[in-house]
Amino acid sequence: MKITPLFETPSELTDPASGKCAIVLTTRVRLARNLAGQPFPGWAKEAQRSAMLAGTLVTVAALPQMKKGLSLNLEELTDLEKQILVERHLISRELSSSKGGAGVAITRDQSAAIMINEEDHLRIQVMRAGFQLKKVWNAINTLDTDLEETLDYAFSPTLGYLTACPTNLGTGMRASAMMHLPALVISSQMEKVVRAVNQLGMAVRGLFGEGSDASGSIFQISNQTTLGESEEEIIKRLSSVLNTIIEHELNARAKLLETDASKLFDKIGRAFGILQHGQLLASTEVMNLLSLIRLGVDLGAFPETRRPVIDRLFIEAQPGHIQYSARGSFDSAQRDLLRAQFLRNEFAGFGAPDFSGVGKN
Amino acid sequence: MANPLKCDLCGKPATVHLTQIMNNKVHKVDLCEECAQTKGVTDPSGFSLADLLLKASLNPEPSGDVVRCEQCGFTQADFKKQGRFGCPACYEAFKELIAPMLGNMHKGTAHIGKVPRRAVARKSLYDRLTHLQDELDQAIKTERYEDAARFRDEIHQVKQAFDPKQEGVA
Numbered sequence: 001m002k003i004t005p006l007f008e009t010p011s012e013l014t015d016p017a018s019g020k021c022a023i024v025l026t027t028r029v030r031l032a033r034n035l036a037g038q039p040f041p042g043w044a045k046e047a048q049r050s051a052m053l054a055g056t057l058v059t060v061a062a063l064p065q066m067k068k069g070l071s072l073n074l075e076e077l078t079d080l081e082k083q084i085l086v087e088r089h090l091i092s093r094e095l096s097s098s099k100g101g102a103g104v105a106i107t108r109d110q111s112a113a114i115m116i117n118e119e120d121h122l123r124i125q126v127m128r129a130g131f132q133l134k135k136v137w138n139a140i141n142t143l144d145t146d147l148e149e150t151l152d153y154a155f156s157p158t159l160g161y162l163t164a165c166p167t168n169l170g171t172g173m174r175a176s177a178m179m180h181l182p183a184l185v186i187s188s189q190m191e192k193v194v195r196a197v198n199q200l201g202m203a204v205r206g207l208f209g210e211g212s213d214a215s216g217s218i219f220q221i222s223n224q225t226t227l228g229e230s231e232e233e234i235i236k237r238l239s240s241v242l243n244t245i246i247e248h249e250l251n252a253r254a255k256l257l258e259t260d261a262s263k264l265f266d267k268i269g270r271a272f273g274i275l276q277h278g279q280l281l282a283s284t285e286v287m288n289l290l291s292l293i294r295l296g297v298d299l300g301a302f303p304e305t306r307r308p309v310i311d312r313l314f315i316e317a318q319p320g321h322i323q324y325s326a327r328g329s330f331d332s333a334q335r336d337l338l339r340a341q342f343l344r345n346e347f348a349g350f351g352a353p354d355f356s357g358v359g360k361n
Numbered sequence: 362m363a364n365p366l367k368c369d370l371c372g373k374p375a376t377v378h379l380t381q382i383m384n385n386k387v388h389k390v391d392l393c394e395e396c397a398q399t400k401g402v403t404d405p406s407g408f409s410l411a412d413l414l415l416k417a418s419l420n421p422e423p424s425g426d427v428v429r430c431e432q433c434g435f436t437q438a439d440f441k442k443q444g445r446f447g448c449p450a451c452y453e454a455f456k457e458l459i460a461p462m463l464g465n466m467h468k469g470t471a472h473i474g475k476v477p478r479r480a481v482a483r484k485s486l487y488d489r490l491t492h493l494q495d496e497l498d499q500a501i502k503t504e505r506y507e508d509a510a511r512f513r514d515e516i517h518q519v520k521q522a523f524d525p526k527q528e529g530v531a
Contacts, residue, residue, distance in 0.1 A: 034449055039433045043447035119445065141475070148477045154449030157481075160472030162449040166459060167466055169452075171474045201468070228469020 003081045005070055006088070007324075011110035012129055022298045023246050024131035025178040025218065025311060028089070029140045032163045032172035033122040033147070036154040040164035041101075041117040049101025053116050059150050060105045060114050060122075065143055071105040074098065080329065083320035089127065094118055112143060119164050120172075122147070129311070131242065133175060133235050141231075160227060170227030175238050178207070179245060182217040182295045183252035186264070190214075193248060201225055202241050207287075216287030216314060221245065253299070257359040265355045268296040276347040281340040282332075286317045301353040313346060368393035430454035490519050 034040060035056075041049055053073065061071040074082065074095065082096040091104050095118045103116040115123040124147070126140040154162040160170035168174070184190050194204045203224045206214040221242060223234045256264050271292035274281070281289075294310045296302050315321060319335055326338045366375040368391060375391035428437050435447025437458060446452065452459065463470045493516045500509040 036449055037432075039448040040446060042443065042445050043433060043435060043439075144475075145478075148479055152479065153477045155477050156449075156452060156472070157476075158471055159452055160474065161477075162452055164445040166446070166462060169463070170467065170472045173474075225467040227463060227467035228471060228473060229467075230474035233473075 001081060002072060002077060003070065003084060005108075006084070006090075006106070006110065009108055009110075011088070012127060022307070023180055023249055024242065025180055025314075026089075026127050026129055027132045027136050027175075027177050028125060028127040029133070029136045029173060029175045030123055030125040031140060031144055032120040032161065032168045032174075033124065033144070033151075034120050034154040034162055034164070035122075036152045038121065038154075040119075041098075041121060042119065042164055044101075044117075046100060049117050052121060053101045053103045056116050056122065056151065057103050057105065060116070060147070063105075063143070063146055065107055065112060065146070066105055068108045069106050072103055074102040074104070075100060080320055080323055084324055087315055087318040087320045091115055092118060092123070095123075112139070114143075114147075120168070122151075131177065133177070133239055133242075137175070137231060137235055167224075168226050171229070171231050171234065173226055173231050173234060174222050175231075175235055176220050176222035177238070177242050179219050179221055179242070179249075180217060180291065180294060181219055181245070181249050182291050183256055184249050185214075185217040186267075187252050187256060189248070189252060190219075193245065197221060197241060197245070200237075200241055202238065215284045216291040218287070218291070218314075253295075257299075261355075261359065265301070265353075265358070268292050268299075268301060268353055268355075272296070272347070272350075272353055275343050276350070277344065278340045280333075280336045281343060282336050283317060283319055283322075283339065286339060286343065287314065290314055290317070296353050299358045301355050301358055302351065306350065309346070309350075313343070317343065366391040368396050370396045428455060428458070486519055486522060490516060493519065 035052070038044070038052060039048060041052070044052065057071050057073070060066065061069070074091075077085075082091070085091040085104070086093055086096050088110065090106055090110060090113045092115065095102050095104065095115050098117065101117050104113055105116075106113045111128060112124070112126045114125075124140060124144060126136050126143065128136050128139075156162055161172040163169050163172050181190065181193075184193055197204050201224050203222050205220040205222070207216065207218045207220065221238070223238050226234075229237075271289040275286075275289050275293065290310050290313055293302065294307065297304065297307045297310065316325070317339055319332075322335050322339050322342065323330055325342065330338060366378070367373065368375045371393060373393040373395070376394050377392040377397035379390045379392070429435070430447055430451045431454065432450035433448035435451050435454075437455065440446060440451075440455065440458070446455070460470070493512050497509055497512040497516065500506070500512060
């Protein structure tokens with residue numbers, strides 16, 4: 001398999017150091033960039049797309065940040081490999097189903113990836129575990145400046161970076177945070193939050209971006225607008241929205257503990273029981289169960305060191321990863337069997353929840 | 362009900378009214394029940410008002426001449442169908458179409474933020490070229506032929522300094 005190195009080196013997403021922010025799982029920034037004088041990927045002819053890929057992949061792979069990284073032509077990957085890349089948030093669903101001439105370069109630690117011929121010629125992304133908007137912006141800003149040394153970006157002084165879709169015009173930046181908001185979901189406040197966040201010009205999506213559902217109570221919050229505001233301002237505004245959401249989530253947790261603690265503990269305890277003893281587990285169910293265990297960690301019912309384990313399982317319980325670890329192609333019913341087996345192993349030595357100290361600090 | 366609001370997407374009577382505040386500017390979208398459902402407005406897992414505004418602003422039928430991007434052959438009809446442009450030069454070709462959309466879609470209509478150094482160098486050369494061309498025209502008009510010859514040579518030098526293929530987009 002071409003993507004095997006991804007499993008053999010530590011990655012930002014699957015092995016985050018412990019002690020990261022409880023509510024913000026990951027922070028990500030992506031920049032849309034295009035080359036001057038070239039048709040956008042959606043309008044380019046097959047041959048133009050291939051030429052663009054061949055030309056830029058070399059430049060991108062030569063970046064110092066890409067040392068010992070992977071550069072891949074999507075045509076050379078199996079469907080399973082593409083699915084694994086999507087599950088690791090290294091490529092988008094759109095890129096994985098693209099018609100040809102598409103590629104991606106991934107850094108060794110998987111914290112940065114550059115997609116070629118997605119909606120735009122280049123989609124640069126940098127991600128980090130935890131709430132790290134500024135750090136991520138600095139890293140991607142450097143990466144982008146380095147690329148610009150050799151690539152001739154399409155840029156207009158009045159409209160900024162020119163993108164295939166006018167909704168990305170200007171900075172071409174989408175900054176986002178993946179947030180774990182179980183208490184807001186349990187107490188049915190999410191709809192209200194989504195409305196409020198939308199009114200502030202921020203978008204709310206599910207775990208895998210546009211059109212995906214919010215299984216595991218994981219939501220992606222990002223800026224909607226890109227023109228008329230600098231990158232720093234967008235990041236500042238997003239940070240303040242994220243902080244407000246964190247506050248609401250913490251309040252909702254406190255409220256749940258205050259009004260109906262035993263009901264909440266029951267949910268967490270049952271989730272633990274199913275993960276330890278379930279025989280058939282579908283991926284959406286697992287996401288929701290893991291979400292409850294993660295909430296249990298945040299509340300102190302499990303040790304803090306368990307949080308990175310859950311974050312890794314969020315990814316490794318996905319269909320592509322299950323098939324990869326079982327070394328084969330399996331239908332959905334077989335996967336549910338394998339997934340349950342995998343989770344029973346993971347949870348065998350996890351340690352039972354202890355609610356005695358919850359809410360008493 | 363004398364003048365019921367119509368859905369921005371399909372024209373049926375609108376029953377869902379959305380308001381978004383961006384930078385003290387109020388943006389309003391009116392939708393019928395059906396479109397609100399299909400666009401996921403009522404779905405807590407999220408929708409993008411920017412996308413809606415984009416589609417709504419594309420709704421009025423383009424009339425008259427077909428505007429076409431010289432560089433890539435993209436037309437307004439293509440844009441309506443795809444919601445994406447054909448190439449960077451399309452922004453110049455469809456300037457009039459896009460200008461009113463941008464204000465609805467974004468916080469402002471002019472770029473504030475990062476500027477790529479190389480593109481800027483290109484821009485300053487481009488500006489210099491435009492300036493020299495003006496000077497040249499003026500010199501010819503006023504019959505200052507020695508000056509005109511000097512400007513012509515300077516223009517030639519500037520053009521040599523950067524790849525002529527890259528002029529279009531700046």
